[in-house]
Amino acid sequence: MAKNKYLNGVLPMALINFAIGSVYCWTLFKADIWAHTGFGPAVTSWSFSIAIFVLGMSAAFGGKLVEKNPRRSAFWTFVMVTLGWFVTGFGIQTRSALVTILGFGVIQGIGLGLGYITPVKTMMIWFDKRKGLAAGLSIAAFGVSGVLINPLVAFLLDRLAVYTAFYALAAIFGVGLFAAARLLWRPPASQEDMEAEKSVATATFSVRSVVLSKKFVFLWIVFFLNITGGLALISHEKQLYNAAGQTAMGMILLFVMVTAASNVIGRVALGAYQDRTANKHQPFYVMTIVSIAATAFAALFADSITVTFGLVIVIQFMFGVGFACIPNVLHQNWGISRLSTVHGLILSAWAAAGLVGNQISSFFLDGPGAQYLYLTLVVLYSLQLVALFVWVRVRTTDRVEAERAARREAALV
Structure with missing residues (x-):
């Protein structure tokens, strides 16, 4: 099948950002996590802070992987984000603060950093004459994702135990990220570039x-x-x-x-x-x-x-x-x-x-x-x-x- 900018650029970009932008929904889980586990605010606060810190550092160290093979970095985004949500759910279910922080802050944080930078260059090459807009849309999608996922999170928390909601989201995000890793394809840079x-x-x-x-x-x-x-x-x-x-x-x-x-x-x-x-x-x-x-x-x-x-x-x-x-x-x-x-x-x-x-x-x-x-x-x-x-x-x-x-x-x- 011939490659095109929408199927192999925009769609995987949207799928990746749909999953990684969910980090901004963390605040919606706090009350349910506290009620089930007895954790204090410190655990949920540190989970989020560590996730953002690891995001930045994994992006810093993961840039070479994205440069060399964006499909592979998209695959590792799939692995780490899916695993991170699953481990977080397990930590909440077992009332382990350490496992919760490890899952959401560290494991998922690595996936966030890789996922954040993976689609940006690909979008800029696909939309060669509108690089600024392409980068802006890719990065804006990360922020929009949190707004779109909020109703889904509320729906799941109304019907499931909080840890089961994490397992469900791990499955949902896993499907989307796996599809993104399969679809993503970066064309060669233009002669002008x-x-x-x-x-x-x-x-x-x-x-x-x-x-x-x-x-x-x-x-x-x-x-x-x-x-x-x-x-x-x-x-x-x-x-x-x-x-x-x-x-x-x-x-x-x-x-x-x-x-x-x-x-x-x-x-x-x-x-x-x-x-x-x-x-x-x-x-x-x-x-x-x-x-x-x-x-x-x-x-x-x-x-x-x-x-x-x-x-x-x-x-x-x-x-x-x-x-x-x-x-x-x-x-x-x-x-x-x-x-x-x-x-x-x-x-x-x-x-x-x-x-x-x-x-x-x-x-x-x-x-x-x-x-x-x-x-x-x-x-x-x-x-x-x-x-x-x-x-x-x-x-x-x-x-x-x-x-x-x-x-x-x-x-x-």
Whole structure:
């Protein structure tokens, strides 16, 4: 059968993200897990935090596998995610906190990291002229998945014991991920991409040289700070609304749905915009400057529920922009051949931010208050802007030096 972008690109991408995006449904299980096991909030909190940390680190170490054979990485996504949900269910059934954390945090976390980066490069090659939109859609699907799976989780928990629901979801996700591993196929990169790659010196590529380069380090800092700021608000969204005077659960749920939609729109909209720009990092200026302005304004009106709600909408939007636009920035600076490897490496920023962002908001919301949190985020986003300016300068210097080296080589020939 002839390969095509929808059957061998879009469909497996959707199936993979349908399964791995379920990590955001963890909060729906907490009450049932506590009731069945007697676990305290610490167990479920650590399960989720470890899952996000392992996601980032497994993406960092799994990039080479995705680069070499995306179908194999899709297969291992199937194995680890399915096994992770099954082991989590077993841990809950046997009331073992260690097994629960191992299943959801570690085993499933490995599958999340591999699954997150597996379809991105494939989508960008299939949709060669709309790489930004392709990356944005792939990464947006991860966020949309949680919204789509919520009703399924609620349906299962109404009819099954909580651990049986985990077994059922392991089977459902397993079928979809196995199909994705069979369907996924990445075509060769275009001649245009291969020609453009010559200007970024991938012949001398090594993980060590990338990680130690100033160009990577400052981009990592930009990405880390943006994720940290986003997680600082998202992880305590309900508490922020409570602090501003909104306690009605119905309104809070509506706010959460709207802000989640803003995240998805940011990923798709700025990903599409990125395709129209020569310098793929331009959306990062928008992301950073708007975040500074929004947090500074919120610090002046921290007690206003309207301002708080507006702030979270803006930061959710910009949070999505960072994730959606980073693949195309990496493509422009390191080339298509090593995109998955570098994408995995940069996602280690997500692992680090997952440990920091939540702690920042906990410290301020449990103590000094939301206003001081917002002022701290103004400083954080200002540092992000400084890092972005430095990164652009380093990138420009590297490009000029590469062009000079190419001219010298051409003269010798």
